[in-house]
Amino acid sequence: MKFTKKDFLWGGATAANQFEGEYNKDGKSLNVAEMIPYTPLEDRASMPMNLASFTRANIEKSIENKAGLHYPKRFGSNHYNRYKEDIDLLVEAGMDIYRMSISWGRIFPNGDEDQPNAKGLEFYHNLFNYCKSKGIKVMTTMHHFDTPYPIGKKYGGWMNKQVIDMFVKYAKTLFTEFGDVVDYWLPFNEINISSFAPMMSATFPEDHPGVSYDQLRFQTLHNQFIAQAKVVALGHEMLGKKNFGCMVANMTSYPIDCNPVNVIEWQKQQQIARYFFFDMVAKGEYPTYMLKLFEKLNVKIDTNDQEMAILKNNPVDFLSFSYYMTGTVSKAEIEKANGNLMGMGKNPFLKANEWGWQIDGQGLRFTLNDLWDRYHLPLFIAENGVGHDEKLNDQKTVEDDYRIDYMKEHFVAIQDALDDGVNVFGYTMWGVIDLVSAGTNEMSKRYGLVYVDYDDYHKGTGDRFKKKSFTWFKKFKESGEI
Numbered sequence: 001m002k003f004t005k006k007d008f009l010w011g012g013a014t015a016a017n018q019f020e021g022e023y024n025k026d027g028k029s030l031n032v033a034e035m036i037p038y039t040p041l042e043d044r045a046s047m048p049m050n051l052a053s054f055t056r057a058n059i060e061k062s063i064e065n066k067a068g069l070h071y072p073k074r075f076g077s078n079h080y081n082r083y084k085e086d087i088d089l090l091v092e093a094g095m096d097i098y099r100m101s102i103s104w105g106r107i108f109p110n111g112d113e114d115q116p117n118a119k120g121l122e123f124y125h126n127l128f129n130y131c132k133s134k135g136i137k138v139m140t141t142m143h144h145f146d147t148p149y150p151i152g153k154k155y156g157g158w159m160n161k162q163v164i165d166m167f168v169k170y171a172k173t174l175f176t177e178f179g180d181v182v183d184y185w186l187p188f189n190e191i192n193i194s195s196f197a198p199m200m201s202a203t204f205p206e207d208h209p210g211v212s213y214d215q216l217r218f219q220t221l222h223n224q225f226i227a228q229a230k231v232v233a234l235g236h237e238m239l240g241k242k243n244f245g246c247m248v249a250n251m252t253s254y255p256i257d258c259n260p261v262n263v264i265e266w267q268k269q270q271q272i273a274r275y276f277f278f279d280m281v282a283k284g285e286y287p288t289y290m291l292k293l294f295e296k297l298n299v300k301i302d303t304n305d306q307e308m309a310i311l312k313n314n315p316v317d318f319l320s321f322s323y324y325m326t327g328t329v330s331k332a333e334i335e336k337a338n339g340n341l342m343g344m345g346k347n348p349f350l351k352a353n354e355w356g357w358q359i360d361g362q363g364l365r366f367t368l369n370d371l372w373d374r375y376h377l378p379l380f381i382a383e384n385g386v387g388h389d390e391k392l393n394d395q396k397t398v399e400d401d402y403r404i405d406y407m408k409e410h411f412v413a414i415q416d417a418l419d420d421g422v423n424v425f426g427y428t429m430w431g432v433i434d435l436v437s438a439g440t441n442e443m444s445k446r447y448g449l450v451y452v453d454y455d456d457y458h459k460g461t462g463d464r465f466k467k468k469s470f471t472w473f474k475k476f477k478e479s480g481e482i
């Protein structure tokens with residue numbers, strides 16, 4: 001099959017905390033992701049993020065690191081020093097766009113400084129200028145699971161409305177410095193993760209005694225929604241371009257069968273796990289099903305008319321999302337599949353990778369149609385890909401035919417969605433050059449078209465090697481043949 005859309009943006013995606021390394025260079029502060037040690041996993045199939053261990057006291061132990069533990073995200077894939085080589089590889093593969101994230105802690109290490117950190121700005125100026133010199137577009141995420149830890153410690157994280165102002169100040173600096181070189185902006189990566197794990201953005205229950213966990217997670221999320229709307233307003237005003245998107249971890253599911261009780265259960269799951277987040281950023285108000293849920297959970301969102309007007313008046317210009325898998329939903333207990341955020345049920349029609357993530361190209365076509373019909377905003381697939389445990393062979397490559405199959409299946413789905421009439425304008429493959437896994441904190445879960453020679457303990461040369469999928473992608477870009 002031939003891919004027909006000529007101006008479609010194909011590219012790769014990374015995130016600072018998983019890719020850059022140099023966690024304390026040039027004035028950067030730590031973020032929570034960099035304070036979680038590597039733990040060899042006995043049981044690869046289990047959901048690795050043990051949220052109960054995410055206390056601030058626990059996290060803080062990493063600063064002294066008396067136990068001499070390894071913290072993988074402090075080292076990433078050393079993109080900080082090898083960014084030119086990495087961008088050259090993306091360009092060689094024929095990519096049109098690089099989605100990356102700026103580390104807030106490089107720009108405002110404590111969040112509350114009056115002036116940004118010049119060294120941090122310099123790094124991103126160099127990186128963006130290099131991208132421009134190579135003719136590759138840039139999509140920038142402003143917050144990819146990396147609120148500076150000092151903001152958590154001093155201000156109690158995102159429960160504190162002052163953090164909204166700090167984020168807006170950070171955004172203003174980015175627009176001033178990089179407004180002319182960044183093509184697309186995403187204020188938050190997977191904004192919905194806050195409603196599962198507010199600790200990931202340095203908001204810890206122990207700093208808010210007497211506040212229920214439900215209140216904590218939904219207030220954190222609310223404050224991030226307001227921050228995003230304010231940033232969109234500011235960006236439109238300062239830059240005059242309609243290039244602001246949301247980023248939501250998309251969790252498409254299917255009812256386990258056509259039994260109406262299961263269909264109702266599925267509908268509720270899709271509202272709460274999926275539509276809620278897109279509704280908030282596209283329509284700018286809480287859907288009634290969420291207001292009912294808040295009543296049930298005794299959650300009272302701290303807000304006011306002014307905030308709600310900001311939300312209503314500043315929807316995003318396009319919707320971006322990550323898409324890795326689908327699951328099933330049933331009223332009765334069913335066997336769970338694994339996933340990045342929330343366990344959904346297994347689907348007997350789908351295969352899964354070694355981590356139990358179910359592979360579903362058709363689900364991407366379904367998702368694109370569903371979101372387009374519902375919101376009528378342009379769509380961008382900000383993350384997609386498949387993790388595998390891989391080793392270099394004697395020819396210094398990886399024969400990753402399974403990744404080629406995965407790409408084919410998902411690229412066909414995009415073409416099908418385009419033929420259905422969906423307005424989708426780009427795709428960035430997750431972890432296009434191997435990086436540290438967000439969920440399992442390991443190097444072994446590799447997504448890249450390019451292999452990076454580091455193991456789970458950051459041992460290795462860090463050298464980059466093209467996998468078979470790199471060559472396939474390059475040919476696809478040249479010929480359009482899927």
Ligand code: BG6
Pocket residue numbers: 015018189190249322340383387430436437438439440445
């Ligand atoms: C998304 C995140 O949830 O999924 C990425 O935005 C993450 O940061 C990706 O790496 C894949 O998840 P994992 O846990 O396999 O790295």
